[in-house]
Every structure is written in C-alpha cells, then in structure tokens.
Amino acid sequence: MKVKHRVSEYRRRMRARGLRPVQIWVPDVRSERFAREAHRQAGIVAGSDELADDQPFVEAITASWDEE
Template identity: 65%
Template sequence: MSSAGRVSAYRARMRAAGLRPVQVWVPDVRSDSFAAQARTQAARIADAAAHSDDMQFVEAISSSWDE
C-alpha cells in the first residue's frame, strides 16, 4: 500500500471513530520576530515587581475558590 493509501485509510478509520481533522497554526518560534516579542514580554514580566501594588489590589478584591 502506498503512503497516500495508508494516510487515506487512517483518516477513514479516524472519521469512523467520530473524529475529524483540525489544522492548528502556531507561532514560528524560530523566527526573529518571535524572539523579539518573547524578550519584550519577559522584560515586562521582570518589571512587574515595580507594579506590585496592582497585584495587591487584584488580590484584595478577589475571592478565593474556597468561599
């Protein structure tokens, strides 16, 4: 059986099992723009300590899961 035939049979079995194919697009982690964005976001997270009063406010107005 050719590889195309095996793929076709596999997909037919999956569909018969009630599944369907889904295509998912994700960021290319190898790109320069991804690395730049990751550095920017990491710097913002590192800088979050300077804005800790924001998190204290959020925690003060939030209820715990136990309540």
C-alpha cells in the same frame, strides 16, 4: 500504497473512532520576530515588581475556586 491513500485511510479510521481533525496555528519559535517579542515580554515580566499594585487588584476581582 500512495501517501494520499494512506492519509485518507488513516483519517477514515480516526473518524470511525469518533475523532475529527483539528488544525491549529502556533507561533514559529525559531523566527527572529518571535525571539524579539519573547525578549520584550520577558523584560516586562522582569520589571513587574515595579507594578506591585496590580496583584491586589487582580485578587480583589477574582472568585475563589471554593466559591464556584
């Protein structure tokens, strides 16, 4: 059985079960660009103690789970 036929049969069976294919694109965590950006963002998070006034603001505008 050829790969193309196996794939189409698999997809047919999955659709018969009420499922549908979904394709998503995610960052390539192996790339140098990703590593640089992750390092940059980690530095921002590490320095977040300097931005301590943000958290009270976030809490002030956030609804409690119990209120919904």
